[in-house]
Amino acid sequence: MDNRDIVQKSYQSFLKQYLQKQDEQMLYKGQELSRRAIEQNISPEEIVNYHVSMLKETYPDLPKEVLVSFDFLLEVMISYGFAYREHQSLRHRQLELKTEMEVAANMQTTLLQTDIPSVPEMQIGALSVPARQMNGDYHHFTCDENNCLGVAIADVIGKGMPAALCMSMIKYSMDSLPETRMQPSAVLESLNRVVERNVDPSMFVTMLYGIYDTRVHSFFFSSAGHEPGFFYEAKKDRFAEISTKGVVLGVTRQASFEEYQLDVAPGDMIVLLSDGVTECRAGDEFVEREYIVDLIRKYMHLSPQEIVESVYDELMRLQGFELRDDFTLIILQRDV
Structure with a gap:
């Protein structure tokens, strides 16, 4: 089982426990899980799919309106995911440029130094x-x-x-x-x-x-x-x-x-x-x-x-x- 599968199983397990007990401890675990999902480049729409899959399995008689609402949420998360990944990519490039500028500035200071x-x-x-x-x-x-x-x-x-x-x-x-x-x-x-x-x-x-x-x-x-x-x-x-x-x-x-x-x-x-x-x-x-x-x-x-x-x-x-x-x-x- 790879790391992405582990994140999916963990999400569905924590969600199931939270639905049963509404334990705040599960909310904290959910926050930690979000960081692991980001590390594995798991998109927001994938998280929604984990959520829907577990609900269908646990509650097979969910009203059609509820299931349809998840279709809407999924579309929103797809757009959000694209925007988020683009933002992360730009942020990464910005950090790289900042590092390069710092190196260049230090080099310039050394090159142009005069006593x-x-x-x-x-x-x-x-x-x-x-x-x-x-x-x-x-x-x-x-x-x-x-x-x-x-x-x-x-x-x-x-x-x-x-x-x-x-x-x-x-x-x-x-x-x-x-x-x-x-x-x-x-x-x-x-x-x-x-x-x-x-x-x-x-x-x-x-x-x-x-x-x-x-x-x-x-x-x-x-x-x-x-x-x-x-x-x-x-x-x-x-x-x-x-x-x-x-x-x-x-x-x-x-x-x-x-x-x-x-x-x-x-x-x-x-x-x-x-x-x-x-x-x-x-x-x-x-x-x-x-x-x-x-x-x-x-x-x-x-x-x-x-x-x-x-x-x-x-x-x-x-x-x-x-x-x-x-x-x-x-x-x-x-x-x-």
Whole structure:
């Protein structure tokens, strides 16, 4: 006797005992039996057939109306069974996809991981948080033998797995270009060709890449349509928007990128961010860029790392702890 036969015999036995005694213990056994039926993929309509078969055997003189009612119940259970099995199949696939996404997210975290380097006369703060499991933002630091700091921040216009794969491609393309790392415009031109050839036309990448030269305390950078950051001049105690030009990566193969320079005095700060920072919402309204500046100013007595973490916490509270877009915020500050 196989397991399905055992379930059928058990069902009919428990039902018969319950009809005779109305013992609640049989109801508990029925609940356990339902779990065994699911494990054996026994459909609801089969359970109804077990039920009808036992009743006919036990009560051969059942009214015709009662027997006919079971025909109606059987049809209902057939449709229910189909829907239930489809639901179980979709649930199983959803669990498989969730597991795959978790594995992919962990792999992406490992692949895109970057350490904040120790640079003389400089403090660095960075925080990147994905809105979903996969991060469509990318940031990376390098430091050469001259203690020159390279910093990249990018954002894929898109979300989910495609954006994450694109970010991984950008990362490894960056790693293959060490000889041009001191030329931000050349870096973006090379990456633009990679994106234009390999990324779907509906997906674009914004990016800012810069080099902070500690020998002359200047920040040289180029932008590919990336969200403008801020520059804080300590001497004047004011924030100014970092204004740049440049098309997003992947639009045209022949794109060129202008290079800019910021001279950084003691106490000055360079603020780089993704649009997930400036497009936070308070209710249905986007926050103003000035609000982000006010938050940074509020925590300027802290270290850059503490500033980015405090700004993130404030914006999360503002949004009811629901991050709607990938969040990346970087602060570079020259020591006083």
